[in-house]
Amino acid sequence: MWLFNSSVGKKLVMSITGLALILFLTFHMSMNCVALFSAEGYRFICEFLGANWYAIVGTIGLALLMVIHFVYALWLTLTNQKARGNQRYAVTARPKGVEFASRNMFVLGLIVVLGLTLHLFNFWAKMQLVELGGGVPGDGVDLIRFTFSKWYFVLLYLVWLGALWFHLTHGFWSAIQTIGWSNTKWFVRWKWIGYICVTLLILGFVGVLVSYFCYETFHWTFLSSLFGGLAQ
Amino acid sequence: MDKNISFTLRVWRQRGPKEKGEFKQYYMEDIPGDTSFLEMLDILNEKLINRNEEPIVFDHDCREGICGMCSLYINGHPHGPATGATTCQIYMRRFQDGDTITVEPWRSAGFPVIRDLMVDRRAFDKIMAAGGYVSVNTGGVPDANAIPIPKKAADEAMDAAACIGCGACVAACKNGSAMLFVSAKVSQLALLPQGKVEAKRRVKAMLAKMDELGFGACTNTRACEAECPKCVSISNIARLNRQFIGAKLSD
Numbered sequence: 001m002w003l004f005n006s007s008v009g010k011k012l013v014m015s016i017t018g019l020a021l022i023l024f025l026t027f028h029m030s031m032n033c034v035a036l037f038s039a040e041g042y043r044f045i046c047e048f049l050g051a052n053w054y055a056i057v058g059t060i061g062l063a064l065l066m067v068i069h070f071v072y073a074l075w076l077t078l079t080n081q082k083a084r085g086n087q088r089y090a091v092t093a094r095p096k097g098v099e100f101a102s103r104n105m106f107v108l109g110l111i112v113v114l115g116l117t118l119h120l121f122n123f124w125a126k127m128q129l130v131e132l133g134g135g136v137p138g139d140g141v142d143l144i145r146f147t148f149s150k151w152y153f154v155l156l157y158l159v160w161l162g163a164l165w166f167h168l169t170h171g172f173w174s175a176i177q178t179i180g181w182s183n184t185k186w187f188v189r190w191k192w193i194g195y196i197c198v199t200l201l202i203l204g205f206v207g208v209l210v211s212y213f214c215y216e217t218f219h220w221t222f223l224s225s226l227f228g229g230l231a232q
Numbered sequence: 233m234d235k236n237i238s239f240t241l242r243v244w245r246q247r248g249p250k251e252k253g254e255f256k257q258y259y260m261e262d263i264p265g266d267t268s269f270l271e272m273l274d275i276l277n278e279k280l281i282n283r284n285e286e287p288i289v290f291d292h293d294c295r296e297g298i299c300g301m302c303s304l305y306i307n308g309h310p311h312g313p314a315t316g317a318t319t320c321q322i323y324m325r326r327f328q329d330g331d332t333i334t335v336e337p338w339r340s341a342g343f344p345v346i347r348d349l350m351v352d353r354r355a356f357d358k359i360m361a362a363g364g365y366v367s368v369n370t371g372g373v374p375d376a377n378a379i380p381i382p383k384k385a386a387d388e389a390m391d392a393a394a395c396i397g398c399g400a401c402v403a404a405c406k407n408g409s410a411m412l413f414v415s416a417k418v419s420q421l422a423l424l425p426q427g428k429v430e431a432k433r434r435v436k437a438m439l440a441k442m443d444e445l446g447f448g449a450c451t452n453t454r455a456c457e458a459e460c461p462k463c464v465s466i467s468n469i470a471r472l473n474r475q476f477i478g479a480k481l482s483d
Contacts (some may be wrong), residue, residue, distance in 0.1 A: 002398070002480045005443075006440065006443055006476075006480075007409075007411075007439070007442070007443050007448070007450070008439060008449075008450075008451035008472075008473055008477065009480070010475045011449055011450065011451060011473075012473075012477060032322040058431035062350065067355060076449050076451075079449065080407035080408070080409070080448035080449055080451070081445070082448075083341050083342065083407055083408035083409065083446055083447055083448030084339075084340060084341065084406065084407060084448065085279040085339055085340050085341040085408060086341075087253070087339050087345075088339065089308065089336055089339055090242075090255065090334055090336060091307055091308040091336070092308045093307065093308030095309070095404065095455050095458035095459055096315075096458055097454050097457070097458050098453055098454055098455050098458060099453075101426070102451060102452060102453040102454065103406060103453055105451065107424055117264060120314070124311075142312065161252045170452070173481060174451070177452050177466070177469065177470050178452070178473055179471070179473065179474075180470050180471065180472075180473035180474025180476075180477055180478075181470070181474070181476065182467065183467045183470060183471075184465055184467045187466070187467060187470075201288075206459075
């Protein structure tokens with residue numbers, strides 16, 4: 001089967017799962033942003049998803065995507081290391097046009113996985129997991145307020161989102177290139193589309209984080225009057 | 233006139249594929265700036281031979297940038313510091329007086345060292361033999377204008393055909409991938425009507441051979457494109473991916 005034993009097939013699996021995960025993050029970010037405008041709206045979304053069957057199916061699907069993306073990343077990285085040979089260059093230079101992210105995708109991915117573990121512990125373990133066990137899930141807005149009132153969580157989340165930005169800015173155009181939907185003109189277009197979309201995506205996450213941190217720590221009211229949804 | 237420079241050369245010496253290699257230092261004095269890099273190595277080799285030492289083994293042939301024989305990884309760059317040039321097109325005026333210049337062979341599992349700076353690049357010939365050609369039925373020579381080819385396709389095919397198969401893409405790649413080479417060789421035929429007939433079989437066979445020979449997978453790092461002496465674009469890799477996926481889906 002060419003998705004297992006050819007280099008392009010393996011890369012295709014990476015790109016399809018990667019793009020699917022970017023799509024998920026887009027939905028996730030949109031739902032997070034509701035918490036800026038309306039606490040009630042955010043509670044409704046939490047309840048709508050909860051531990052209903054479609055949310056369970058979605059979670060399992062996401063977990064599968066993550067696992068496949070990670071296993072293939074590990075597999076490809078190991079075979080690529082082997083292809084590089086045992087003897088390394090004594091002097092290396094980064095040629096022009098080579099991005100930092102493209103050389104460090106695996107390390108960035110590891111940081112993303114670590115951040116995800118923290119995130120699952122902070123939220124998922126107190127919401128869907130509790131509901132699955134038959135308990136009463138934690139309130140979404142309260143969890144946001146609690147988590148982002150702690151400066152160390154905010155810092156860790158910012159590092160996580162920074163790594164995610166680097167990972168996705170390379171990952172987006174790289175995925176399209178692997179599928180083959182690129183040429184000299186579209187390469188530049190995809191790169192711009194990727195940079196703009198991913199920056200907006202990460203800014204959405206950072207916006208919620210920073211707004212709640214400022215509200216909880218400094219009681220900045222202009223943010224709440226701006227959005228009208230903080231901490232109701 | 234360029235001025236003369238003196239510098240230290242750190243050269244990788246390795247007696248055979250299985251032997252352990254090491255760097256040896258040579259001090260080069262008063263080398264004119266308009267000496268080419270390979271001529272400079274010739275000067276060094278002449279000195280070594282006169283001293284009854286083994287000369288440094290390195291690949292070279294046409295010395296005008298078209299044969300793809302010269303290699304050499306100089307100061308962290310395949311084919312040295314210039315862009316769009318092969319090692320034989322590098323002149324000593326690019327370096328400064330008192331520099332230390334490190335010269336290494338291509339390093340990749342697909343290109344084992346034969347001796348010193350010479351590596352075995354027969355893997356590329358094997359990939360070509362797997363499908364990098366158009367099967368022809370012999371007969372009368374057809375008229376050149378019998379098959380119309382759009383200018384854009386002809387230009388792109390020509391740009392891909394500029395690949396001289398030197399292996400700088402593999403040497404530059406952190407994954408030891410030969411994707412730029414394979415994609416150029418697939419593209420130069422896939423863009424033309426004569427090559428389209430066997431396009432599917434070709435792309436599958438050449439990629440399978442590349443994987444089989446132990447080259448890595450592409451991570452779109454673009455080091456190959458930046459270091460390619462013929463400036464072959466990674467848009468060829470996109471075409472290779474597109475053709476390979478298309479061929480597999482239509483199986």
